[in-house]
Amino acid sequence: xxxxxxxxxxxxxxxxxxxxxxxxxxxxxxxxxxxxxxxxxxxxxxxxxxxxxxxxxxxxxxxxxxxxxxxxxxxxxxxxxxxxxxxxxxxxxxxxxxxxxxxxxxxxxxxxxxxxxxxxxxxxxxxxxxxxxxxxxxxxxxxxxxxxxxxxxxxxxxxxxxxxxxxxxxxxxxxxxxxxxxxxxxxxxxxxxxxxxxxxxxxxxxxxxxxxxxxxxxxxxxxxxxxxxxxxxxxxxxxxxxxxxxxxxxxxxxxxxxxxxxx
Amino acid sequence: xxxxxxxxxxxxxxxxxxxxxxxxxxxxxxxxxxxxxxxxxxxxxxxxxxxxxxxxxxxxxxxxxxxxxxxxxxxxxxxxxxxxxxxxxxxxxxxxxxxxxxxxxxxxxxxxxxxxxxxxxxxxxxxxxxxxxxxxxxxxxxxxxxxxxxxxxxxxxxxxxxxxxxxxxxxxxxxxxxxxxxxxxxxxxxxxxxxxxxxxxxxxxxxxxxxxxxxxxxxxxxxxxxxxxxxxxxxxxxxxxxxxxxxxxxxxxxxxx
Amino acid sequence: xxxxxxxxxxxxxxxxxxxxxxxxxxxxxxxxxxxxxxxxxxxxxxxxxxxxxxxxxxxxxxxxxxxxxxxxxxxxxxxxxxxxxxxxxxxxxxxxxxxxxxxxxxxxxxxxxxxxxxxxxxxxxxxxxxxxxxxxxxxxxxxxxxxxxxxxxxxxxxxxxxxxxxxxxxxxxxxxxxxxxxxxxxxxxxxxxxxxxxxxxxxxxxxxxxxxxxxxxxxxxxxxxxxxxxxxxxxxxxxxxxxxxxxxxxxxxxxxxxxxxxxxxxxxxxxxxxxx
Numbered sequence: 001x002x003x004x005x006x007x008x009x010x011x012x013x014x015x016x017x018x019x020x021x022x023x024x025x026x027x028x029x030x031x032x033x034x035x036x037x038x039x040x041x042x043x044x045x046x047x048x049x050x051x052x053x054x055x056x057x058x059x060x061x062x063x064x065x066x067x068x069x070x071x072x073x074x075x076x077x078x079x080x081x082x083x084x085x086x087x088x089x090x091x092x093x094x095x096x097x098x099x100x101x102x103x104x105x106x107x108x109x110x111x112x113x114x115x116x117x118x119x120x121x122x123x124x125x126x127x128x129x130x131x132x133x134x135x136x137x138x139x140x141x142x143x144x145x146x147x148x149x150x151x152x153x154x155x156x157x158x159x160x161x162x163x164x165x166x167x168x169x170x171x172x173x174x175x176x177x178x179x180x181x182x183x184x185x186x187x188x189x190x191x192x193x194x195x196x197x198x199x200x201x202x203x204x205x206x207x208x209x210x211x212x213x214x215x216x217x218x219x220x221x222x223x224x225x226x227x228x229x230x231x232x233x234x235x236x237x238x239x240x241x242x243x244x245x246x247x248x249x250x251x252x253x254x255x256x257x258x259x260x261x262x263x
Numbered sequence: 264x265x266x267x268x269x270x271x272x273x274x275x276x277x278x279x280x281x282x283x284x285x286x287x288x289x290x291x292x293x294x295x296x297x298x299x300x301x302x303x304x305x306x307x308x309x310x311x312x313x314x315x316x317x318x319x320x321x322x323x324x325x326x327x328x329x330x331x332x333x334x335x336x337x338x339x340x341x342x343x344x345x346x347x348x349x350x351x352x353x354x355x356x357x358x359x360x361x362x363x364x365x366x367x368x369x370x371x372x373x374x375x376x377x378x379x380x381x382x383x384x385x386x387x388x389x390x391x392x393x394x395x396x397x398x399x400x401x402x403x404x405x406x407x408x409x410x411x412x413x414x415x416x417x418x419x420x421x422x423x424x425x426x427x428x429x430x431x432x433x434x435x436x437x438x439x440x441x442x443x444x445x446x447x448x449x450x451x452x453x454x455x456x457x458x459x460x461x462x463x464x465x466x467x468x469x470x471x472x473x474x475x476x477x478x479x480x481x482x483x484x485x486x487x488x489x490x491x492x493x494x495x496x497x498x499x500x501x502x503x504x505x506x507x508x509x510x511x512x513x514x515x516x517x518x519x520x
Numbered sequence: 521x522x523x524x525x526x527x528x529x530x531x532x533x534x535x536x537x538x539x540x541x542x543x544x545x546x547x548x549x550x551x552x553x554x555x556x557x558x559x560x561x562x563x564x565x566x567x568x569x570x571x572x573x574x575x576x577x578x579x580x581x582x583x584x585x586x587x588x589x590x591x592x593x594x595x596x597x598x599x600x601x602x603x604x605x606x607x608x609x610x611x612x613x614x615x616x617x618x619x620x621x622x623x624x625x626x627x628x629x630x631x632x633x634x635x636x637x638x639x640x641x642x643x644x645x646x647x648x649x650x651x652x653x654x655x656x657x658x659x660x661x662x663x664x665x666x667x668x669x670x671x672x673x674x675x676x677x678x679x680x681x682x683x684x685x686x687x688x689x690x691x692x693x694x695x696x697x698x699x700x701x702x703x704x705x706x707x708x709x710x711x712x713x714x715x716x717x718x719x720x721x722x723x724x725x726x727x728x729x730x731x732x733x734x735x736x737x738x739x740x741x742x743x744x745x746x747x748x749x750x751x752x753x754x755x756x757x758x759x760x761x762x763x764x765x766x767x768x769x770x771x772x773x774x775x776x777x778x779x780x781x782x783x784x785x786x787x788x789x790x791x792x793x794x795x796x
Binding site for chain 3: 413424428429510513
């Protein structure tokens with residue numbers, strides 16, 4: 001709050017300037033010959049490649065496949081993560097026994113499963129789905145466990161002493177407390193799911209934008225490759241923005257003001 | 264005896280899982296799910312006679328090089344961006360975009376620039392790991408305590424010592440959170456970059472096994488990757504606990520206070 | 521550590537200080553027109569109703585905030601940034617100490633920055649810790665100490681810095697009553713021993729009368745000086761004896777009345793009329 005005479009420029013204007021600067025740079029650097037055009041084509045040729053793509057049905061089909069794989073994988077991970085998280089978090093014995101196991105299993109990199117997935121399902125969408133579910137499941141599960149741990153001990157004891165069934169307890173005691181954490185898990189899981197969806201398509205060759213990128217790369221269609229990567233980046237931005245909006249919306253009524261739990 | 268107890272607690276369920284795997288696959292004739300006994304039996308042969316130094320070590324060295332480089336770049340740029348409100352506003356949408364690009368798609372781009380050698384693989388790891396570090400550092404620097412900042416200014420701390428004594432330690436919990444995310448991204452990229460184009464490395468070897476249908480060997484590779492992931496994360500926790508000892512103490516004091 | 525100022529022993533001079541905050545679409549005039557002087561070696565308290573811009577005033581004096589107009593002179597020089605020879609003790613003790621440093625490192629850091637030689641540094645740290653009664657806590661981290669002890673560390677850091685002027689921004693507002701009394705006596709004794717000039721900002725009327733040689737009462741925002749009350753209590757003060765003096769009660773009542781007037785929106789001009 002240093003009282004400047006004429007207030008600072010609004011953030012959206014500065015941000016717009018930043019984006020414009022990036023685009024101008026992306027146009028001028030290849031044109032000036034600073035970087036070879038076959039490595040980094042000017043933005044304009046990326047855009048025209050994008051227009052070509054958009055005219056072809058193949059692109060839209062790939063886009064649909066990517067989004068579908070992402071959504072299905074995320075949905076499975078959410079359901080599994082929330083259900084298991086509530087059960088494990090609520091039953092002290094399970095929590096004690098499994099906490100360390102989760103810490104143990106979580107760092108196992110999802111890509112370790114790639115050869116297995118290929119072996120089991122080949123290039124079917126299912127093999128990528130396996131990676132997506134595996135990776136985003138941990139994000140959701142860990143957040144839900146934080147959330148259940150955060151339940152007021154008094155409320156917890158009350159529910160226990162009245163011998164609430166798990167479902168009742170989940171609805172009346174756990175869910176309200178854990179909801180913000182579930183939403184954080186949703187946001188983190190959504191981002192990770194997209195990464196793994198694209199990775200799977202790219203590496204395994206299951207249908208989707210990732211495979212289109214690999215195809216463009218192999219056929220030396222550099223502009224098209226960049227165009228597809230930009231699309232993927234924009235999907236990523238959209239996923240983040242929407243997930244954050246959903247999170248905020250779900251939390252607006254929520255009394256808890258908390259800083260973001262560590263990832 | 265509590266140490267023993269906690270070891271038992273730590274290992275009970277993982278041991279149980281392994282036991283289940285062991286008995287469930289015992290005598291298995293399914294081609295894709297060989298007996299765990301067979302997998303374990305092949306482990307030594309597969310990895311400990313040359314591949315440790317010819318494949319695992321180069322992969323890990325590339326990971327370490329790329330990861331450290333990403334830490335330096337991410338923290339450096341993050342401090343610069345986090346310290347300037349204007350710079351932050353200008354770059355926010357750009358960073359938002361780059362962060363949202365799934366890191367593995369960088370592999371085809373970087374292959375154009377840097378070929379398929381070590382340089383490309385390290386570059387892939389750097390470009391993937393730098394974002395979580397960068398964005399978390401920006402956030403950490405931005406959220407530095409106002410009073411602490413005023414204190415440093417009123418005692419006329421110079422730029423350099425403000426960086427060393429105020430900004431970096433103050434942002435360190437956030438930086439650590441970013442570094443933790445970056446580590447898992449780094450492991451993924453270490454493997455992915457080798458799956459594309461390589462002649463050695465863990466990722467390359469495992470894909471080779473899969474393509475040649477050397478199933479038990481492939482399984483040992485999956486297990487090895489898991490072990491590497493767990494071990495690196497454990498190392499990270501140790502380092503983090505050391506660096507952030509003050510922070511854990513502070514948090515505990517605040518909770519109890 | 522006594523000061524030799526060129527002019528008539530004025531340590532701090534605030535002339536027509538004005539501070540306006542410009543937010544989005546609205547401006548807040550936190551400090552209207554402040555003028556006062558503090559002589560070298562004086563202990564002056566500033567009281568005012570809450571929201572009177574006390575902290576803004578302190579930040580302007582400390583050079584942490586630019587003023588909109590007017591000026592602040594410290595030892596005859598205009599303050600444009602944090603000046604040398606000044607130490608600040610903030611209200612939020614928990615947030616003004618570096619939690620990643622030990623108590624000793626916290627006190628030593630400003631001295632290192634001043635390039636004080638090592639042996640001298642160690643002596644200053646030792647003496648400052650002894651002066652606040654925390655010699656045993658040198659290697660603890662701040663968060664391992666109670667709130668009152670943390671504020672003692674902040675005071676020790678300020679003392680070790682050997683400032684010409686010590687600014688204190690409601691330093692005891694967040695500690696319990698018992699600790700508060702102890703810390704008040706600590707400030708008095710340090711002031712007398714070191715001869716340092718102290719500008720002490722508080723909202724507590726009792727505290728201001730007990731501590732100060734002079735109490736400056738601020739009007740409510742936009743802030744001006746409403747009154748300047750000389751505290752003619754004996755130099756030797758103690759919590760029981762001083763506070764039960766009839767003169768203490770009178771002074772307290774006077775300052776209380778002034779603060780009430782300030783709350784009611786009284787301004788220096790209107791006071792003048794009432795007096796006439």
